[in-house]
Amino acid sequence: MTSLSKRALVLGAAALALGGHAFAQGAADWPAAKPVTIVVGFSAGGPTDVVARIVAEQLSAKFKQSFVVDNKAGASGGVAANLVRQAAPDGYTLMFGSSSTLSIIPTLQKTAYDPLRDFTAIALVASYPYFLVAPASSSIKSLDELLKQGRAGGSQLSYGSAGNGAVNHLAGEWFKHEAKINAVHIPYKGDSAAVTDLVAGRLDFAFLAGSVALPQVKAGKMRVLASASAVAGRGGEGVPTLGERYKGFAAEPWNGLMGPKGVPEPIVARLNAAVNEIMARPDVLARLAPMEQYAFTGTPQQFTDHIKSQTERWASVIKASNIQVD
Structure with a gap:
């Protein structure tokens, strides 16, 4: 290896170390630095947006910091997914992911994002039949x-x-x-x-x-x-x-909070605990009930496992019915 290559390697390692240190420091006082953006891949007023706004409101109150919903509709949530995929994994840009974005569209067509590889699963939130x-x-x-x-x-x-x-x-x-x-x-x-x-x-x-x-x-x-x-x-x-x-028949869209790949574990843990606490509160459940929305929570690993199992199930439906998207 040349001295120039060695120097580049050392500088690259140092940059990664400093970047990791910065994220670690940022995680300690998150979300004090600035408001948190929750990107929603659908228009305002729809089922996913309504729940995202309830969660954002409650997170704002809990963390004494603004959690702002930003609607980026298009491609069944794909526009939002690509924006969040490229964001810094510092906990300040999150996505309110949905079953169509994470388990259906990637099965039907080629997408620029991978639901499991490109994101950090944080917390399941709700589902509706x-x-x-x-x-x-x-x-x-x-x-x-x-x-x-x-x-x-x-x-x-x-x-x-x-x-x-x-x-x-x-x-x-x-x-x-x-x-x-x-x-x-x-x-x-x-x-x-x-x-x-x-x-x-x-x-x-x-x-x-x-x-x-x-x-x-x-x-x-x-x-x-x-x-x-x-x-x-x-x-x-x-x-x-x-x-x-019909055994196993269930058409229940669901949603969950995600971040770009690499969100620090302390931030993930704090958000997961907060969402689980919020979605267990009677006043929040009472707001969801008229819309036939129900709390559907779990650990980050359970969220990841759910994406996998839902992808497999819808893939079998798509194959059996020969569904294709132009």
Whole structure:
């Protein structure tokens, strides 16, 4: 090795050591230096954004520092993921990751980020079930009636989703396969357009989040046929749970707090403990309940394991249904 190469190697090692020392020092008084940004990969007002804002508000109060939500919508959360992937791992730039960003899109197409390699899993936060719904004006008034019509010779139902590759698209294909019904997928650019056509009776059914479906149900425009939760009893009294008919069936998007790869362990530990504490509080759970959102917490390792298991499950659904995204 030349003396120049040796000098470069020594300087590089010294820089790494100083950088590591700086992060260690920063971790000791984090988050005193400046506000913390939580990047959300979806538009304001959606299920992921609403929970992120509740968590940001509570973290601000706990740490006596501002936690600010920054919406960077696009590519099913991919725009936000790439921004956070490239951020300094100092705990001041975080991401409110989602099941679609971390377990579905990387399975459907090539992404610039790796959900496990490029991020630090910090804390699972919440999940919510999709509900199988039909227009209130439809002749389909129960799950059994939907199955009967979907299996009738020559019939073909239609269902809408937020777009190709969306969780409710995958849920619809999975349901078709398990229930053995004839149904064609109609993709939309977001749930709101699908809701408009569903309410008007131009679609037969859809899988929608409680925050989207329940106000329509309350207004008498939709009917809940079943819950796609892994837990029975969600969605109201008398609502069937699809997992009880079709073993393992569950379409429950989830979210969690992440950082760039290399966030110091003390910061990860403090954030994980804080999120777990926040999500166990009755007042926070009461704010989530009207949206059919539920606390879903654990350790950083459990978060990592959940990403892996969800990726495997959705990959099998994608393969079985031959789902492709252009």
